[in-house]
Amino acid sequence: MKKLFFIFTLWLMAYSLHATPLLHNVFNRQAVSLNGKWHYIVDPYENGYYNYRRSAYDTWGPNLNPGVTAYFQNAKARDKSERCEYNFEKAETMTIPSSWSTQEEKLFWYEGVVWFQRNFKHVKKEAHRTYLYFGAVNYEAHVYVNGKKVGIHIGGFTPFNFDITDFLNENGENFVIVKVDNSRKAEAVPTLSTDWWNHGGITREVKLIDVPEVHIKDYRFKLDNKDLNQVLAEIKVNGVNKATAVEVAIPALKWKETINTNAEGFASFTFKNKKLKLWTPEEPHLYEVSLKVGQDQLRDKIGFRSITTRDGQILLNGSPYQLKGISVHEENPIGGRRNYSETDARQIFQWAKDLNANFLRLAHYPHNEYMPRLADELGFLLWEEIPVYWTIQWENPETLANAQQQLSEVIFRDKNRASVIIWSVANETPVSDERTKFLTNLTKTVRTLDDSRLISAAMEVSQHHSSGAKVIDDPFGEVVDIISFNQYHGWYGGDIDDFKDIKWQIKYNKPVIVSEWGGGALAGYHADAETIWSEEFQANLYKKTLEGIDNIPNLAGFTPWVLCDFRSPRRPLADIQDMWNRKGIIGEGGLKKQAFYILSNYYKAKTDNPSQ
Template sequence: MNIKIFPPFGGVVDYLGYVGIYREVSLIELDPIHIQDVFVYNQEEMLKIQIELSQVSDIELELVNPKNEIVWTQKEQSSSKFQIEKTLDYILWWDIEHPNLYRLMVKTKTDTLSIKFGFRTIEFKDDGFYLNHRKIALRGLNRHQSFPYVGYAMPKSIQRLDADILKYELSLNIVRSSHYPPSKHFIERCDEIGLLLFEELPGWQHIGGEAFIQNGLKAIEEMILRDRNHPSIILWGVRINESGDHKSFYEASNKLAHQLDPSRPTGGVRNFSNSEFFEDVYTYNDFSHTGLNPGVTSKHKVTKAKPYLVTEHNGHMFPTKKFDPESKRVEHALRHLNVLQGAVNPKALMAGAIGWCMSDYNTHKEFGSGDKICYHGVLDMDRLFKTAGYAYQSQGSHKPVMHIASTMQNGEYAGGYLDKVVIFTNMDYIKLYRNDTYIDTYYPNVNMYPHLPHPPVFITDFIGQTLKEKEHMREKDAEATKRILRKIQKDGNHLPLRDQLRMLFLLKKYKMKLSDGVRLFYEYTSGWGSKETIYTFVGYQNDQIVLTDTITSTKTPIYRLKGNDTLMIEETYDVLKLVFEKTDTEGHVLAYAMDGFTVSVSGDIELISPEIDHLHGGSKAIYIRSKQKGEGTLTLTHPDITLVKTIKILKNKLSVYKILPKKDNAL
């Protein structure tokens, strides 16, 4: 048998294209009279329902609102393919804060189909994106749905967990499913929690011959027909990611998308400027930021087309590991904020920016860091936070955030010179104490980041008011002394003569000896030789203390095994992710901890991750899989500690399709 396969790749791809069946598969026996398709969408308050039946039949419609109240019913006999329109008097709208979902039940005598959908309006305008006529700055990340050890083959709970991480942990309002349609479970969770989604057809850079193009159009059709009832989806990607211009292909792809779904705009992601434009939104991968230049390229330099959305940034431009030096991890985070700052600037006239990417992912020998891993994520492959993850998290307001992106240890910096500490936070201001002595109050840097919801806090002065308070210096003299001490800290003994004379004058003025000058340096800068240096950060909102964090040296590490203790077998099996981490007494993960450990399981669970493993930058995920209903035990052994966790495996009511009576002409 000669089988022709046209995969959506060509050349070298930077991620792995897994093969095989990795999602649930069902065999459905249908009655001759059955519902083939239902498409539900709205234009403002008007509900439009397109129904396709296998044969003409009496049907019944029932609309249930988010309060589980029946708000409309209708019975009629129609042709096999028809449309119904209905205007409701009162609507609970779907948006990112209140993701209200309606349920439409379509019934024949022998078949029932339940569709969840939401009332909402979406519009990309020249100046940005509007949801329900309210402008929203899009802030998001791209997502590969690959996971360690199993590729794409993760079941419902883990797919849904990714959506929760993006929305609740990373404070995002949009995700791009790069570069293929994601699991249905992921999309359903986006609907439920109000996470916007840009979904695109499979592919990466390559366009083949006519058979390839027809396969691509078929992929678009399958994607839209499968997913067009989901309110979270606001944009169809109908152009193969970063491919060249192809007039006939992309005219056809846009026409097809609008025929199948007149309710949504289209986009097509490219990585070069002034591309042919057939879509509704010009979507562009902007990798121009290098850390010192503007975060984004001016829109008019890329295209005259409008509207405009940045769909990738950073990523391979600055790959960063969770265990890289502190300064690199901080720069990685700031680069992401720099792009967001540029993209949400009202004068930029952009809809926002979707960064590359959510998490690290497996690749092959041509990419990655020699270990076949692309370290492009703001999270690692286990979805554990890098510093950049906290930068995104701080932009939300649903929970207080104050991440001090420093261990405050001199040995982390060249020459022992701690130049600045960056705090990613949504606090109004932060007070700093050193060994219980008040240093100063620090505020978000609105001058550098005027357009971010929550700019970071930069601390470059660790002496603050202490020279005035403890040494009783006048403010002008305290500032001069502080400046000289910082110069000594940075440049060593190479102090200009002018500063040497100034320091001698200050010492004499306050009746101090040279030995007192040495004391001032060690006490107020490096802490060298002191018994202990403890920094306490206190975050305030509305002049009330909200968060307190302490940075001190690590004495006795703490080991934790975090995660749920229940597996739930639903459509197939379930996977549980546990996280083993090593922290200091304040709960800060020790970024350079690489301790080895072993894991064993017994009972009704099996191990997916390795039996012998080690911490990656202070933490590591362990994955276990259910075998059957029952109970299992996991034992983690570390040189310093043994942790045991009992796992219960429950069996939910299976989501099986109704098997209808077999008829002579049924399939």
């Protein structure tokens, strides 16, 4: 068995720009929340980071003094004659987690640097390490504790942490400052142009976590695809230089065992149980798993399931399974803010349940951890994606490294979640040799880190010049496990009434997911079915599409675009869009449109009569 934890550590050390390799299952560790009010200073010229010669203050070392305008020092004027051109104590506050565009009207359109600061009390514990954890910061974060830089993280949707033990003050009085920059960049992932709002800020939870010097750094449990009674497991212990005993137990299976690691703290093992209850959306059975080494004990709830393909079908636990899905952005239509909380996630899943769905495509970036955790509990399958979106710098090795980092971090976080069945590496990327090589490198990253899930990407459709057939022959289809594509017949061209007569030419004999289809409507705007932007138009498009979608070969499911309206600067049409993408079947304010009920009834019929 591959020693995946060493590979994970190598990836994260290589690409996280000084971030400490991630602690696994931060979600269930004892933590001190740093959510709440943080002071902030808007800094469009990066005055708090560079001097007027564009030299970064945090590279000056001992030559830096409190008189210099370096915001990360959190300096105060020591007497009435000393100049200090900022003061966090007098600055405004913002609630964290949040995006600044939806908390402060004056920052609605702002893209650039904002500094965040808060004080915290934390006393060092003997023989313990203290980690500072961020669920996500969009997009580039420079983190300082007590005036000293602890690290950088680049990427707006994945977690990172730093070991700050040696940066803490002995008296327990501390402060943290984060320089957040959401500037769009050509070399970034995503790049300059997207079709969603560029929310800036500390957008997910912030925590302090104490662990003993010897602690469980990582673990993984997965069902053996070749033997559905057997579980494969791995454990990584930190802070050891000799073989170490780890107690592992699954009480519901009456299984307990002591596993001995090697000198590097790694162990792999298997166990079999013919009474193992497999996880499905219909019966999302979770087992409590307990791990203990020394003074460190950790628990998790894990479901065991297999996901494979055969003869153009997706198999869940060895049996063909139909995906009744919907695409989802991490944005709440009630206010247009970023989702980040358990309450937000439960609302999304309640809407999905009302829709009679069993599958969510989390687009176009990793969503917050409550989503896969609750999907495990509530019984939903998930597609997770990184923001390799439209066109990025395919030949730039730093861009590839950034994409690999984001992919590695979301896999690391969610590898024990039964709900996650697909890693998607891209959306609507134009075909070229450079692009296909780039995406193929991403699939190699996935297969190195996780061989228990399927790989896909949302591709594009072309049209045969003479027959008019819809053609999917993207060369990347050779690499992925599932052929997925976005099509908008009846919205971006094509007669809605013709959809049932379309001929589909799909080059690959693999399962197919239609990852996007649909059209826009303003909630509450009513007219006849020919009038664009009306609920009736959108409902008719859904009705006509559903009448013909089963004609697509090897169709395993689809995820119409999209569950809820969401903000987008690309959508300026006054009185209709008003900077919202209106393709949601739930509108701004949470109002369900007519198309919601068309799709809900279709999925209910499929549930009641699967052979239909």
